[in-house]
Amino acid sequence: MQKRISTLAAALLASALLVACGKQEAPQAQNAAPAPAARIVVGLDDNFPPMGFRDEKNELVGFDIDLAREAAKRLGVEVEFKPIDWNAKEAELGGKRVDVLWNGLTITEKRKEQIAFTAPYLENHQIVVVAANSPVKAKADLAGKVVGVQEGSSAVEAIEKDAVAKSFKELKKFGDNVAALMDLTTGRLDAVVLDEIVGRYYVAKKPGDYLILDDNFGTEEYGVGVRKDDAELLAKLQQAMDEMKKDGAAARISTQWFGKDIVK
Structure with a gap:
């Protein structure tokens, strides 16, 4: 009889320990690090x-x-x-x-x-920017001229679709429009073709340096x-x-x- 009581007591003690352990695990779960935000x-x-x-x-x-x-x-x-x-x-x-x-x-x-x-x-156009004193007044005047454009931009595709591109002396590609406009300012380019929204932003900052032609290389959308x-x-x-x-x-x-x- 004593042996059975001891066995029962041991079983109850083991159950109590399991319950206690279960209760201790809950705070650990609550303190777990949150999942990273998307x-x-x-x-x-x-x-x-x-x-x-x-x-x-x-x-x-x-x-x-x-x-x-x-x-x-x-x-x-x-x-x-x-x-x-x-x-x-x-x-x-x-x-x-x-x-x-x-x-x-x-x-x-x-x-x-x-x-x-x-x-x-947004709607956008591929505009032509020239120096304020440039003799270039229309796309046709770009024949024999060096034209700048940002490499990888949609301006490249727009120009290549236009027949006038075949008359360029050179289509020079740049890493960005800022570098192209700098070359336009120093006279190493005759014109730059770029997004209207970007072009007008720069022209507004230096209105005495640049002009935007009425002609453009097409309408696009962002x-x-x-x-x-x-x-x-x-x-x-x-x-x-x-x-x-x-x-x-x-x-x-x-x-x-x-x-x-x-x-x-």
Whole structure:
């Protein structure tokens, strides 16, 4: 009898210990580190004002930067801006080094083969900028001239589609539009073809240095690009942008950068 009682007592003690251990595990679970917040990485050219560029404090600012931040806030995710070689943007996106391309990205049929786009949010033209004292007054005057353009930009495709391009002395490609405009200022170029939104930003800063021709190399539209297999992110971004247009947030950001609402 004594042996049975001892055995029963031991079993009860073991049960009590198991319950006690179970109670001690709960606080450990509560103190576990929270899961990391979701994040999207935005690839951009950080020398493309006013869409995305570095200010005097070397901080990334711009119209598209503000739009992306507002969209990320609505999606409840963190956003990281990653400067990339814009000429290799498709590879950066496809290699999953960035999740989104959002920096004055023109929608073209060629790019649609590798990138899924949101609906257009801005309209753009490929304008021709010349020096204020230039004899070039129209596209036809570019015959025999040296024309600058940003490598990897939609301006290259727009120019190559135009018959006048065959008459150029040279189509010189640059890493960014800033370098091209510097060569225009020093006389090493006769003209620069670039996005209207970017071109007008620079011309407004130095109105005595540049002129914009009435002729242009076509109308384009900007969109946000994601991987073609990332339909969920594309849908969420589109919903956020639609909401931003509807409630006036996009118009507010546009007015801050352009003085008026130019969002489509």
